[in-house]
Amino acid sequence: MEQTSPDTATGNPVALSIDGIDLHYGAAQALRNISLEVETARITCVLGRNGVGKTSMLRAIVGQHPVSKGKIILGGHDVTKAPPYARAGRGIAYVPQGREIFPQLTVRENLEVGYARLPRKQRFVEEEIFDLFPILKDMLSRRGGDLSGGQQQQLAIGRALVTRPNILVLDEPTEGIQPSIIKDIGRAITYLKEEKGIAILLVEQYLDFCRELADVVHIMDRGEIVHSGPAEDLDKEHVRNHLTV
Numbered sequence: 001m002e003q004t005s006p007d008t009a010t011g012n013p014v015a016l017s018i019d020g021i022d023l024h025y026g027a028a029q030a031l032r033n034i035s036l037e038v039e040t041a042r043i044t045c046v047l048g049r050n051g052v053g054k055t056s057m058l059r060a061i062v063g064q065h066p067v068s069k070g071k072i073i074l075g076g077h078d079v080t081k082a083p084p085y086a087r088a089g090r091g092i093a094y095v096p097q098g099r100e101i102f103p104q105l106t107v108r109e110n111l112e113v114g115y116a117r118l119p120r121k122q123r124f125v126e127e128e129i130f131d132l133f134p135i136l137k138d139m140l141s142r143r144g145g146d147l148s149g150g151q152q153q154q155l156a157i158g159r160a161l162v163t164r165p166n167i168l169v170l171d172e173p174t175e176g177i178q179p180s181i182i183k184d185i186g187r188a189i190t191y192l193k194e195e196k197g198i199a200i201l202l203v204e205q206y207l208d209f210c211r212e213l214a215d216v217v218h219i220m221d222r223g224e225i226v227h228s229g230p231a232e233d234l235d236k237e238h239v240r241n242h243l244t245v
């Protein structure tokens, strides 16, 4: 069903909105009435401790787990019941936690996995991806499993970008990664927002990374959003208290 995507206070169109979603694993409820909007050319960050439901929310957004209530709207289309490939077809790309690189495939082959939904003419890796992550070009013939964690993270982001997304969803891209590569990833995310106008949804536990990059932050606790506001809110003690155990 076609829906209008209202412009927001910033004037940027809404690329993705989730409205009142619940998600269950059997009888256990993992998400409770989650609503948020992700705008074009903005970075929206969801922060929260281990196990509060961040990955479950992303799995609901990309179609890997059904919701029990609420709506998911992508680019004005209701995709709540659509399968993952149909959502990818509407321009969403997912960089999962743990990266999910194919260890036996080469870097080139891992990137080519992103070709699946592209028309034949677009089946090439844009040079811009190698400009963002030059290491990928140097290692094209190496096996994915031989890369370091940080290199694999760059490969996972590169593979998502091969699909030419307009919404990029990243699940804890800094997890277990050395500081110099975290900086490269932060620069790449900012470039994608500023130069490509991509809507970014970033899930993190790493507060400083989020504060540096985000325009908007949401904090999750026990399956619910307990705070939403501008990134500057993270300087306020009562907001940060949501993140301490």
Ligand SMILES: Nc1ncnc2c1ncn2[C@@H]1O[C@H](COP(=O)(O)OP(=O)(O)OP(=O)(O)O)[C@@H](O)[C@H]1O
Pocket (backbone or CB within 6 Å): 025, 028, 030, 048, 049, 050, 051, 052, 053, 054, 055, 056, 057, 097
């Ligand atoms: N496949 C599953 N089956 C049953 N329960 C699950 C499943 N996946 C997650 N859960 C539970 O749902 C809750 C939310 O987990 P989720 O992975 O979404 O949290 P998270 O905030 O992403 O945590 P982390 O930072 O550790 O990835 C947790 O209590 C978790 O144990």
